Amino acid sequence: MPKYRDDVDRVLRALADPTRRGIVERLAKAPAAVSVLAESFDMSLPSFVQHLGILTDAGIITSEKTGRVRTVSLRPGALDVLHLWLDEQRTDAERRADRLGIHLARHHEGAPS
Template sequence: MTATSLAPSLAAIDGIFRALADPTRRDVVERLTAKQASMSELAAPYRMTLPSFLEHMKVLEGAGLVRSSKVGRARIYQLEAARLKLAEDWLGRQRTLWERRLDRLDSYLMQMKEETPE
């Protein structure tokens, strides 16, 4: 894969991590894992104005983590779990990379220990 072919997915991952960097937005994502909810239900626990809360929802929606639809007069939000999978996959690749590096370091240090006369 070239850097240009990775660009869209890296931009998506950046957006996801940026969206999840805020504790309010992380909490909303956690709450939406249980069930979909209206804007007023989601905003109720927070001590902020509805327009301020709406900005949080726009960030989550822009990152593709939530999707909204109009049902009657209410806007209903639901989690887009597949987008979280992008971040999970990225983290998994990083974990694998560092595990390999640490295994190589461990092997190298063991080899050094065996070669060092006591």
């Protein structure tokens, strides 16, 4: 079992909710002020802020307050733990197919046209 299992569990729990996935998808484009971000979601601001708290606790987003405006953004590398875990779940056949694809691509690049 990977040492980072708790991190994987925390991130997956946070992303299990469609609203939180929507927030992450939106923040992948650019950071946003909480009030602006909340406009895209059909819920009260306190409910929306609870979703942000869950994403913050999971280490997926960070926030910064400047004056009266709180801006949230994705934390760089926050989802890397999922990439690691998913890669470990790949079968040997998938890995062999990947290596074959790389080999064929290299062979094709060197072949005369």
